[in-house]
Amino acid sequence: MKTSNKKYLVFLVLLTSFFSCKDLTELNENPNGVESSQVNPNLIMPTVLTEAAKLYTNLGYQDIAGVVQHTQKDAWSSGHNDYDWSNQSWSGYYDILRNNDLLYQRAVETNFEFHQGVALVMRAFMFGLITDLWGDAPYSSALNGELGGTENILPAFDSQEAIYTGILADLEKANGLLAKPKSEYSGIVDNVDVYYAGNPAAWQKFANSLALRYFMRISAKKADVAKAGIEKIVSDAAKYPIITKSTEDATMAFPGTSDGTSWPANSVFDASGSNYRRIKMASTLVESLQAKNDPRLGVWANKVEVPLVVDATLPAGTDKIVNGKRMLSPDKVGNTVIDTDPEYVGLPPSFSALPSAYNLNPTPGQTSFNPHVSFLNDIYKQAKGPLLKARLISAAEVHFILAEAALKGWAAGDAKAHYEAGIQNSLTTWGVGGKYAEYIAQPNVAYKGTLQQIMEQKWIASWTAATEAWFDFRRTGFPALKAGPAAKRSVLPVRFYYMQDELNINKANATAALDKLEVTNYSQADNKNSAWSKPWLIQGTGKPW
Known part of the structure; x- marks a missing residue:
């Protein structure tokens, strides 16, 4: 992976294909492209923002949603359900960062301060993802361009601690x-x-809310820094405004005009519908939502099409559909574990090598259609929609961060008030805000003053943006997620693998980074580059396992 800068040729078709920005064409002398030294920052910004949002959504709606047990797949499932990962590439992340670096440099040269601020926020967001996912990574020398006439293809890896420090700066x-x-x-x-329509005040809130995220991220390793950083932001709302309402969330809607501009795994551009069909709600999330009578469940999932009913009064050998239900005599079930919930049935995490067979599915296999497990809501078949948004950070997340900070005894406001505001903003986001009073009054939802409760509600609120839930799980151990019987290890992974090209091409620097990982009992034998080797952030914390 070459993480250095190159001389850019910026193609207008790439930069404006996601959203129509017809007035931008006047900024180009050449209709096909312009050299990097002449490009207007407004031509670069759409690519940076759209590509970052799509990448983050694909993480949080695909494999990471599987890790944190929001969803499971019933076909092509080993990466999603079982953590069967290898050779995970950060090339796309650095591609975005290179475009973003050009955005920043040109913004400095043109004295466009708004664009400089946006570029710094996106630089923090993207480098934050890289170090959160992999650990140590090229940072200070990653975007240095050509050195002495030779392209810098061997950048040093900065420590995870140094990257977080740079992000916050x-x-x-x-x-x-x-x-x-x-x-x-x-x-x-x-x-x-495409996030805030050129609103500097909204971007300032985005910047400071991200800072809260990263101060809390390092809180187990650098508690004094985290405490001081969060208290500084909270104590001066005029200087450090933050996202507090769901209308201020950093989001991007999908235009839905092509496969590349649509909600992932939709069935509009996937005519077979197979990608939508494979993703199911995980039983872990379904059962948590059911236990709380959570109104978000019906927004996120469909009711099971054909519930199972086991009736001991039926004659032996009975297996038939009656009034939309599959009626079974006990002998037809035997010792098979099934879920007879009449409304919502989730797929257990890492259930087996053939998850499509769950709940007596009559047509298991890669092309299966399981009527006995809940599909995602039909909205997720669509290419676009009012609820189909990339969500980079939300008011719900911010309030849960502050609830956790207050619970630690930091000057971050009232923990109960932030916990409740986190829930209320999430419910509002998903169109069920009117159910808040009824929901919060339940004994198993009402605030009890525990970290576990805060983190479980934050985990729920991260639906379709599950990456943050994984990072929270690593540092807190909550929710107390357990790996399923078919998982590659008996505990959840904590990082991505460094890609093989980086290990081969940039061997000395990559090896130095590997040597700083903490090998655990779950790491592969003689292989520090494991998804179960701990990076600096969680070393010595005893978390998440």
């Missing part, structure tokens, strides 16, 4: 750059900003 700088009224900035073109 970038966000502090972005906060200052984004602090002015919109009228005082030059070069803003609203419709190239």
Whole structure:
């Protein structure tokens, strides 16, 4: 993986294909592309924002949703359900960062301060993902371009600690750059900003909310830094505004005009519908939502099409459909574990090598259609929709971060109030805000002052953005997720593998990074590059296992 800069040729068709920005064409002298030294920052911003949002959504809706047991797949499932991973590439992440670096450099050269602030926020967001997922990674020398006429293909790996420090410094700088009224900035073109339509105040809140995320991320290793950082932000709302309402979430809607601009795994551009059909709600999430009478369940999942009913009064050998239910005599079930819930049935995590066979599915296999397990809601078949958004950070997450901080005794407000606001904002996001009073009044939802309860509600609220739930699980151990019997290891993984090309091409630097990982009892034999080897962030914490 070459993590250095290259001389850019920026293609307009790539930069404007996701959203129509017809007025941008006037910024180009060449209709096909412009050299990096001349490109207008507004031509680069759409690519950075859209590609980052799509990447993050694909993580949180696909394999990471499997890790944190929001979903499971009943076919082509080994990566999603069982953590059968290898050679995970960060190339796409650095591609975005290279475009973002050009955005920043050109914004500096043109004195576009808004664009500088946006680029710093996105730099923090992308490098945050890289170090969260892999650990140590090229950072300070990753985007240095050509050195002495030779392309820098062997960048050093910075420590995870140093990367988090750099991220927080970038966000502090972005906060200052984004602090002015919109009228005082030059070069803003609203419709190239697919998150906030050129609103500096919204981006400033995004920057400071991300800072809260990363201060809490390092709280187990650098508690004094995290405490001081969070208290600084909370104590000065005028200087450090944050996202507090769901209408302020950092989101991107999908236009749905092509496969590449649509909600992932939709059945509009996948005519077979197989990608949608394979993803099922995990029983872990279904049962948690059912136990709480959670109104979000019906927004996220369909009721099971054909419930199972086991009736001891039926004659032996009975297996028939009656009034939309599959009626079974006990002998037809035997010792098979089944779920007879009449409304919602989730797929157990890492259930078996043939998860499509669950719940007596009559047609197991790669092309199976299981009528006895809940499908995702029909909205997830669509290419676009009001609820189909990439969500990079939310008011719900921010409030849960502050609830956790307050629970630690930090000056972050009232833990109960933030916990409740986190839930209320999540319910509002999913269109069931009117159910809040009834929901919060339940004994198993009402605030009890425990970290476990805060983290479980934060885990629920991260639906379709499950990556953050994985990172929270690693540092807290909550929710107390357990690997299923077919999983590659008996515990959940804690990092991605370094890609083989990096290990081969950049061997010395990659080896140095590997040597800093903590090999655990679950790491592969004689292989530090394991999804079960612990990076700096969780070394010595005893978490998550």
